[in-house]
Amino acid sequence: MHLIGSNFQWPSGIIVGQTNANQGNDCVGCTRLECDFANPNPSFRFCRLSRVAGFHVVMSFSWTGGGCKGATCKSASCPPSDAWVPGVDDGSSLRFCPAAGVGLKVTFCP
Structure with a gap:
């Protein structure tokens, strides 16, 4: 588990879930958490x-604070509403959190 506090200075980024069997910068087959906090309007800050x-390890995230x-x-077959899948871009995997002072909790293999 990784906890990112509410005072982080992170405009956007990707957190990947991988094991020793899948090391390297290309991260082929990795489960990913993609976040964007760069937009000054907090209603458009999101993670998914x-x-x-691909899919490599079970992964979850939650917002800390803000509800x-x-x-x-x-x-590997989790629904597109839980994880974005190429070819299915209906927006249901996006999780917005416009609340001020929220943090992010990322858990691998929960």
């Missing part, structure tokens, strides 16, 4: 789990 590169909903992807 993604299977764009906003996170997501969990438990398998």
Whole structure:
């Protein structure tokens, strides 16, 4: 588990779930958490789990504070509403949290 506090200075980024069997910068097959906090309007700050590169480990995230909903992807077949999948871009995997002072909790293999 990784906890990112509410005072982090992170405009956007990707957190990947990988094991020793899948090391390297390319992260082929990794489960990903993609976040964007760069927009000055907090209503457009979001995170989503993604299977764009594949699926490697179970991964979940939640917002700490603010009462906003996170997501969990438990398998390579988790639904597009839990993790973005190429070819299905209906926006249901996006998790917005406009509340001030929220942090982020990322859990691998929950």
